Amino acid sequence: MTDLHLHLLINEKAGSGTGKKAAEHVKHYLNTHHISYDTHISEYHGHAVTLAKQLLNSVLAPWSSKLNDTNTHFPLLVVLGGDGTLHEVINAFGEHTDIPIGYIPCGSGNDFARGVNLERQPVEALEHLLQLNEPDFYNTLCYKDNNTGDVNYCSNNIGIGVDANIVATANHSTAKKQLNKLKIGSLSYLTAATSVIFKQKGFPLTLITDDETTAFNNTFLCTTTNHPYFGGGVALAPFADPKKEDMTIMIVERIAFPKLARLIGQLLRRKHLASKYLHQYNTTEARLISNTPQYGQVDGEEMGYRTFDISFTTKKRLFWL
Numbered sequence: 001m002t003d004l005h006l007h008l009l010i011n012e013k014a015g016s017g018t019g020k021k022a023a024e025h026v027k028h029y030l031n032t033h034h035i036s037y038d039t040h041i042s043e044y045h046g047h048a049v050t051l052a053k054q055l056l057n058s059v060l061a062p063w064s065s066k067l068n069d070t071n072t073h074f075p076l077l078v079v080l081g082g083d084g085t086l087h088e089v090i091n092a093f094g095e096h097t098d099i100p101i102g103y104i105p106c107g108s109g110n111d112f113a114r115g116v117n118l119e120r121q122p123v124e125a126l127e128h129l130l131q132l133n134e135p136d137f138y139n140t141l142c143y144k145d146n147n148t149g150d151v152n153y154c155s156n157n158i159g160i161g162v163d164a165n166i167v168a169t170a171n172h173s174t175a176k177k178q179l180n181k182l183k184i185g186s187l188s189y190l191t192a193a194t195s196v197i198f199k200q201k202g203f204p205l206t207l208i209t210d211d212e213t214t215a216f217n218n219t220f221l222c223t224t225t226n227h228p229y230f231g232g233g234v235a236l237a238p239f240a241d242p243k244k245e246d247m248t249i250m251i252v253e254r255i256a257f258p259k260l261a262r263l264i265g266q267l268l269r270r271k272h273l274a275s276k277y278l279h280q281y282n283t284t285e286a287r288l289i290s291n292t293p294q295y296g297q298v299d300g301e302e303m304g305y306r307t308f309d310i311s312f313t314t315k316k317r318l319f320w321l
């Protein structure tokens with residue numbers, strides 16, 4: 001067990017308020033067990049980036065430099081939030097992949113936690129974290145927008161098409177605010193899905209990998225992922241693994257509703273991989289081009305309605321998981 005000082009970066013709003021409760025349980029445990037910590041509360045969208053950068057420039061340190069320094073507690077950043085908060089922190093750290101990130105999931109979907117088999121009860125996740133001796137490498141996705149040159153990172157996946165359309169529709173629905181107040185905000189995604197599934201049209205998409213260039217004329221969903229899950233626990237890419245070097249790209253064709261309903265049923269029963277309407281690629285590098293505007297999402301956050309030309313690689317980073 002390594003002596004740690006925990007810097008808790010908390011999104012109290014994550015999981016429609018689960019973050020606040022989780023933080024209370026975690027702080028109670030740390031107080032009771034005399035473990036040192038401080039707290040940093042994310043007050044608004046994007047604030048976790050600022051907070052993580054401030055900590056990066058002041059108290060955090062790469063893992064290797066502290067290995068020989070046995071007199072101090074290792075300063076570990078621990079994120080309490082959902083996939084969106086983790087996304088902000090990973091991007092704040094950027095190339096500083098040797099600074100480990102601890103994580104206590106308390107979002108609505110928690111797909112990253114599922115993908116790395118992390119305990120989803122906050123105190124159990126904390127106990128697990130405290131028992132570890134050292135961080136470990138996991139792959140994240142690194143993506144470059146070829147139109148702007150911007151490079152960013154993602155812990156889960158990037159989706160173009162129906163999944164992103166659902167995220168955008170849910171976020172802009174008035175129902176979400178009401179459902180959030182009732183602490184069942186994730187229901188808004190289900191409501192949005194039922195209408196968007198009919199509205200999303202097929203679109204042309206080009207996938208370029210090391211081996212080949214493939215043009216799809218009628219894409220419904222294109223997800224580039226680092227682990228199996230999307231949409232709050234749906235195992236779209238069951239064999240994707242953040243410990244493996246490669247990423248998985250899943251492309252689903254727009255098909256008539258009865259066939260689509262069957263495919264969704266297969267997906268929920270994890271029997272979808274044999275479908276001829278689904279195309280799976282495992283690769284270490286890829287480029288995706290959509291010349292018609294579509295919705296995009298990254299780690300459940302909106303990328304807007306626009307054209308896409310994105311290059312992907314995987315990037316190893318240290319997590320304390």
Ligand SMILES: Nc1ncnc2c1ncn2[C@@H]1O[C@H](COP(=O)(O)OP(=O)(O)OP(=O)(O)O)[C@@H](O)[C@H]1O
Nearest residue numbers: 014015042043044045082083084085107108109110
């Ligand atoms: N204090 C805050 N108030 C409102 N929004 C915040 C706050 N802090 C962070 N955010 C934003 O809240 C959004 C949702 O957070 P997050 O994704 O962590 O939770 P979630 O959506 O409940 O979980 P998941 O993504 O796992 O379903 C993110 O876009 C994040 O930037």
